[in-house]
Amino acid sequence: MSRTQFEAVMGASKRVFVPGASGEPQGLLDLLSANPALSQDTTYVQFPIGGMNRTDFASLHPTARMETFFMSPVLRSSFAEGRIDFLPMHMRRVFDHIGTAEPFDAVLVHAARDDKGVLRHLYNLDFLSAAMSNTRALVVQLNPSVRPPAGAPELGERVPDALVEIATPPPELKPAMTDEVAETIGERVAAMVPDGACIQTGIGAIPQAILGALSDHNDLGMHGGLIDDAGLALIQRGVITGNNKSIDRGLHITGIAMGTHGLYEALADEPSVCFRPANYTHEVGVIAQHEHFISVNSAIEVDLLGQVSADMVGGRQLSGTGGSVDFMRGAAASKGGISIVALAATAKSGEISRIVSEIAPGSATTAARTDIDRVVTEFGVAELKGRSLDARANALIEIAAPSFRDALREAWRARRSTF
Numbered sequence: 001m002s003r004t005q006f007e008a009v010m011g012a013s014k015r016v017f018v019p020g021a022s023g024e025p026q027g028l029l030d031l032l033s034a035n036p037a038l039s040q041d042t043t044y045v046q047f048p049i050g051g052m053n054r055t056d057f058a059s060l061h062p063t064a065r066m067e068t069f070f071m072s073p074v075l076r077s078s079f080a081e082g083r084i085d086f087l088p089m090h091m092r093r094v095f096d097h098i099g100t101a102e103p104f105d106a107v108l109v110h111a112a113r114d115d116k117g118v119l120r121h122l123y124n125l126d127f128l129s130a131a132m133s134n135t136r137a138l139v140v141q142l143n144p145s146v147r148p149p150a151g152a153p154e155l156g157e158r159v160p161d162a163l164v165e166i167a168t169p170p171p172e173l174k175p176a177m178t179d180e181v182a183e184t185i186g187e188r189v190a191a192m193v194p195d196g197a198c199i200q201t202g203i204g205a206i207p208q209a210i211l212g213a214l215s216d217h218n219d220l221g222m223h224g225g226l227i228d229d230a231g232l233a234l235i236q237r238g239v240i241t242g243n244n245k246s247i248d249r250g251l252h253i254t255g256i257a258m259g260t261h262g263l264y265e266a267l268a269d270e271p272s273v274c275f276r277p278a279n280y281t282h283e284v285g286v287i288a289q290h291e292h293f294i295s296v297n298s299a300i301e302v303d304l305l306g307q308v309s310a311d312m313v314g315g316r317q318l319s320g321t322g323g324s325v326d327f328m329r330g331a332a333a334s335k336g337g338i339s340i341v342a343l344a345a346t347a348k349s350g351e352i353s354r355i356v357s358e359i360a361p362g363s364a365t366t367a368a369r370t371d372i373d374r375v376v377t378e379f380g381v382a383e384l385k386g387r388s389l390d391a392r393a394n395a396l397i398e399i400a401a402p403s404f405r406d407a408l409r410e411a412w413r414a415r416r417s418t419f
Helices: 003-011 026-034 073-080 091-100 128-132 180-190 205-213 229-237 261-267 324-333 389-398 402-416
Strands: 015-017 043-046 065-068 084-086 106-113 119-121 138-142 162-165 198-200 252-254 273-275 293-297 301-303 338-342 374-377 380-383
Touching (some): 003 162, 205 229, 380 389
Parallel strands (some): 065 084, 252 273, 338 374
C-alpha cells in the first residue's frame, strides 16, 4: 500500500487514536507533520510518556485538538491555550473509555514482521485492542528495521486500510541514574520482598534501584504495566522466573516495553515476556490471583493521613494518574500482598519535605489513604496498614528528613485538634 492511501484515510479522519510510549509510530507522525492539512479539525487521542513522546498533536494544525490521559512538558503550551483536554483516569478505566467512547475514524499502529513473516505488534499493547475494536480504519506503519517481541500478539485478521513501510527507531528511554538515596530506598524495599513474590514497579531512579537490589532473590514473578532494561536483566539472570506464580506460571506479563534499543532487540528472542492489554495487566481481579503481589509506586508527596499526590501539585498538572492505584488495589486483594509507595524524603536539594502535613491546596490526591500499606524513604519504613490516625502520622513523621520532623509534629497536633 502507498502513502497515497495513508493520506486518503487520514484526510477523512477527524478522531484518531495514537499509541504512546515505545509503541508510537514515528514514521506516520512524520508524514502528518509534513502535511498539516491532514490534521485539520482532527482530535488526536494519546497516553504519552514524558521523555519518550514528543509530539504535540494540537500543534499540527491551527484547528487540531488533543485528548490525553497524561501530561508532559511538550504539551504544556497547547494545554494552556485550551486546545488539549486532560482526562484524569486510572489506566484500567482508560481501556474501557477508549473502547466505548466516541468511535475513532482511524487508529495508528506500529508493527513489524517476525522471522516467520508474521505481522506483530511492537512494544506497547496497553489500549490498542480497545481502540482497534472501536475504529472505522486501521493505519499501520510496517517497520522493516526492527524485530517484534516474541511475546507480542499478532496484528490479527483485520486487513489494514493503509499500510506504509517506514523504518524508524522506536522511542528509547535511557536507564535513570541512581544515587545514594535511591539505592538506600531500593535496599529497604527489596528487604520486604520474599522469594517467590510477584512484583510490579514503575520507571525512574528508585524503581531501577529496587530492581537492582533484588539481584540475590529467587523465583520472583513479574506482572505489571511495563518492563525496562533492569527488569529484563533480572529475567536473564534467573532472578525473575515466574515459577511460583499462581497464574501465568513461567511467564512475565507486561503491557509496555520502555528502555533502550538493546531491550527491544533482546525481547525478539524472549517469548516468556508476554504483552497484554491494560484490561489484563491492570485488572484487580487478575492481579489478586497472585499471592504475595508486591506493588511499588512513586509519589510527589505523601501527607500525614497517608494520602498520595503523584500527578498534580499546586494546581499544576505534571503527569497523570496512570496505573498505580490499579496495582495498589490489586495488591490489597492479593493474599500476602503489599502496596508500597517509595519516595525520597526531600526535594530541591533538601529544601522541601515530601512528607507533608496535608496535600497542598490546588493539588490532587492520586491515591487515597486507604490504598497504601507502607511508605518508604531513605530514613525508614512507615507501616500504615491497620494503624490509627495518630500512629500513621507518627510513623510518617519518623521517615521524614530530621530537619522537618518538629514542624510536622506541630502541624499534626494542630490538624488533629480539628478532628
